[in-house]
Amino acid sequence: MRAEKSTSWHIGVLGGSGLAAGIGLEEAQEIEVASPFGAPSAPVVTGRLGGVRFTFLARHGKGHAIAPGEVNYRANIDVLKRCGATDVLALSAIGSLCEAMAPGDMVLVDQFIDRTTARTGSFFGSGLVAHVSLADPTCERLRTLLGKAAGQTGARVHPSGTYVCIEGPQFSTRAESRMYQGWGGEVIGMTGMPEARLAREAELPYAMLGMVTDYDCWRVEEAGVEVSHVLAVMQANAEVARAALRELAARLPRKRTPAPADTALDHALITAPEARDSALVRKLDAVACRLFGERD
Ligand SMILES: CSC[C@H]1O[C@H](OP(=O)(O)O)[C@H](O)[C@@H]1O
Numbered sequence: 001m002r003a004e005k006s007t008s009w010h011i012g013v014l015g016g017s018g019l020a021a022g023i024g025l026e027e028a029q030e031i032e033v034a035s036p037f038g039a040p041s042a043p044v045v046t047g048r049l050g051g052v053r054f055t056f057l058a059r060h061g062k063g064h065a066i067a068p069g070e071v072n073y074r075a076n077i078d079v080l081k082r083c084g085a086t087d088v089l090a091l092s093a094i095g096s097l098c099e100a101m102a103p104g105d106m107v108l109v110d111q112f113i114d115r116t117t118a119r120t121g122s123f124f125g126s127g128l129v130a131h132v133s134l135a136d137p138t139c140e141r142l143r144t145l146l147g148k149a150a151g152q153t154g155a156r157v158h159p160s161g162t163y164v165c166i167e168g169p170q171f172s173t174r175a176e177s178r179m180y181q182g183w184g185g186e187v188i189g190m191t192g193m194p195e196a197r198l199a200r201e202a203e204l205p206y207a208m209l210g211m212v213t214d215y216d217c218w219r220v221e222e223a224g225v226e227v228s229h230v231l232a233v234m235q236a237n238a239e240v241a242r243a244a245l246r247e248l249a250a251r252l253p254r255k256r257t258p259a260p261a262d263t264a265l266d267h268a269l270i271t272a273p274e275a276r277d278s279a280l281v282r283k284l285d286a287v288a289c290r291l292f293g294e295r296d
């Protein structure tokens with residue numbers, strides 16, 4: 001079995017709407033990385049911020065050509081792991097379902113309600129069944145560090161928030177928006193799931209910095225959200241997101257210590273060794289490298 005993760009941080013960043021241009025990495029190199037789960041959204045860009053390695057992947061591809069329901073979430077997480085990412089940070093445009101979270105605010109999403117219907121949500125399946133815990137789908141350590149870093153940019157930062165992930169690509173109806181509020185949803189988007197669940201299966205601690213772009217459509221006196229609102233706010237906010245990442249790089253402890261998600265697969269596999277599908281096991285050489293990777 002491979003050793004534990006390196007004590008050096010390597011942050012994989014999934015950049016969403018308004019962030020396809022990247023995060024301003026130093027010594028940036030674009031690399032095409034193949035995945036057994038198909039084509040990722042784009043080549044990755046790997047480089048540094050301060051002394052810390054970051055690898056960036058544009059979630060919707062170059063020129064935002066990939067719809068939220070068509071993103072190959074498995075390939076994206078797989079290639080970040082293959083590149084050596086120790087942790088994953090998602091940058092996302094989000095609508096607000098509550099008065100307190102206003103356009104321009106940042107939200108450290110900590111919980112998800114998954115309303116998606118047509119996405120492949122697991123690396124595992126018949127021939128290798130696994131059930132990871134998703135009770136706490138985000139990494140508290142990364143979220144806290146990111147919250148402090150985002151606070152330094154002058155933006156208003158909410159330390160937690162429950163994100164409702166809809167299938168899209170349409171925005172919600174007013175009745176749905178009010179229903180999500182009743183469920184305890186505080187923000188809404190189209191990409192956090194299955195991204196967060198796949199990161200957990202790949203033993204990658206995951207945090208999401210959500211940038212509020214609109215009030216969705218629950219405010220009866222206002223017109224519903226339109227994509228032009230989202231992009232206008234994201235264009236204004238992209239530099240704030242980049243500044244938050246530079247702050248994060250400066251604040252990461254010098255050595256990375258293990259996080260709970262690093263061992264998410266320890267008690268998750270239920271299929272007996274003799275009943276395992278060897279082709280599926282081979283596909284998991286990066287995702288489950290601790291269990292199935294090359295032996296040293
Ligand atoms: C451009 S509006 C809707 C679009 O924006 C968000 O994307 P991302 O999370 O990648 O920033 C939302 O989830 C939708 O995909």
Ligand SMILES: Nc1ncnc2[nH]cnc12
Pocket residue numbers: 093094095096166171172188189190213214215216217225230
């Ligand atoms: N209101 C909204 N609904 C879904 N996804 C979004 N992304 C940004 N705003 C959104």
